[in-house]
Amino acid sequence: MAGSDSDSDGDMALLSTLLEEDTGSQGNPTGDGDGDGDGGAVESHHLRSIDAAIVVRQLPSRGLSFQLWPAAATLVSLLDLNPSLLLLPPKPSLRILELGSGTGLVGLAAAAALRARVVLTDLPHVLPNLRFNARANAPLLASRGAAAVRQLRWGERDDLLPLAASEGPFDAVLGSDVVYYDHLFDPLLETLGHLVRGEVAFIMAHLRRWKKRDAVFSARPRRCSTLRCSTRPRRCPGAVSGSPYIDSRRREGDDDTGDNLVTRF
Numbered sequence: 001m002a003g004s005d006s007d008s009d010g011d012m013a014l015l016s017t018l019l020e021e022d023t024g025s026q027g028n029p030t031g032d033g034d035g036d037g038d039g040g041a042v043e044s045h046h047l048r049s050i051d052a053a054i055v056v057r058q059l060p061s062r063g064l065s066f067q068l069w070p071a072a073a074t075l076v077s078l079l080d081l082n083p084s085l086l087l088l089p090p091k092p093s094l095r096i097l098e099l100g101s102g103t104g105l106v107g108l109a110a111a112a113a114l115r116a117r118v119v120l121t122d123l124p125h126v127l128p129n130l131r132f133n134a135r136a137n138a139p140l141l142a143s144r145g146a147a148a149v150r151q152l153r154w155g156e157r158d159d160l161l162p163l164a165a166s167e168g169p170f171d172a173v174l175g176s177d178v179v180y181y182d183h184l185f186d187p188l189l190e191t192l193g194h195l196v197r198g199e200v201a202f203i204m205a206h207l208r209r210w211k212k213r214d215a216v217f218s219a220r221p222r223r224c225s226t227l228r229c230s231t232r233p234r235r236c237p238g239a240v241s242g243s244p245y246i247d248s249r250r251r252e253g254d255d256d257t258g259d260n261l262v263t264r265f
Contacts, residue, residue, distance in 0.1 A: 035146070040129075043068060045105060047080045047113050052140055054112060056103040056133045067104045069177040072102070075205035076109045086203055088262055089171045091153045097121065097163075097170045097195065099188070100178035104133045108203075110136070110174060111145030118145065119167045121152035127172060155187030159195055170195065176205040203264050 040059040049055065054076075060064040077104045078085060088094060094116040098107035101120040111118040120130055131149045141147055148165065171193050179188060196202045 013038060020057075033260045039064075043103075045073070045076060045109065047076075047109060049080050049113050050144065052112065053210065054105060054108050054140070055136050056108070057129060057136070058103055059129055061265050062129075065100070066129060068103055068105060069084075069207070069212050070163070071177040071207050072106050073207040075106050075176045075203070076172070078205075079110050080113050086201075088114070088201060089199065091171060093117065094118075096172045096174060097167070097172060097190070099132055099154075099175040101149075102126065104147070104149075106174055106176050108133065108137050108147055110140070111141050111147045114179070115145045118147050119163070119170075120147055120149050121163070123153060124151055140256060152191070152233075153187075154191040160191060164194065168195075170200060172201040172203060174203050177207060178204070179206075201264055205263075 040057045042055065042057055044053045044055045046052075056068070058068055093115055096107070096110055096114075096116050096118045098104075098110070098118060098120050101107050101122045104120045107118045107120040110116055120134065122130055127149055132151055134147045139149070148167065150163055152163055173192070179185060192202060
């Protein structure tokens with residue numbers, strides 16, 4: 001679409017301006033501020049449902065939290081093209097919390113595509129880049145949704161209770177590839193125990209690597225449904241280029257190692 005190219009160019013120009021301002025204001029771009037010595041990698045993700053783009057900056061040299069992972073792109077595509085599959089509450093103004101936001105792509109896309117109020121959360125050292133990306137997308141969100149950035153260390157009541165009091169209650173909690181290390185499961189489950197109650201949905205997207213780790217969530221007493229979003233190239237009628245292939249509701253015993261799974265608890 002002609003309008004799409006124009007909008008994308010405008011988004012990239014805005015991000016370039018912010019990058020210049022950010023680097024100039026830091027003095028030492030390798031310090032603790034928003035800037036980074038190499039300027040990072042800029043990614044633009046077009047949302048077909050609203051014909052607009054979410055633009056985010058990655059800083060790969062800083063670690064796992066500053067990079068985009070495949071499950072994030074899968075969840076963004078579902079939020080954009082097939083949100084009904086996620087069984088979100090049918091409310092005119094959703095309130096959503098994203099855990100382990102990283103670059104903020106998923107939360108920002110949810111805010112724009114669903115016209116939602118989204119709270120992006122992560123560890124203290126991740127927040128400067130997360131705020132940077134929220135600023136970069138502020139013009140788009142001004143007319144569609146809203147995004148706030150907050151600190152949330154899993155299992156830490158000093159973070160969790162004030163956040164829930166000031167920003168909650170939430171209709172849904174999102175997470176994409178939020179856990180890589182086993183020792184983070186218990187703090188994550190403790191945090192979810194405070195946030196996911198009653199009708200609140202927890203939607204988690206992740207690359208299925210190890211069945212043992214997946215069992216931590218599948219063993220939860222809540223009923224859940226899982227979509228298998230294949231990362232392998234397949235042809236199917238009506239498939240949209242660049243979107244995940246939604247194979248089916250996942251069945252017990254499926255060999256889906258290497259696929260992105262999106263589970264609603």
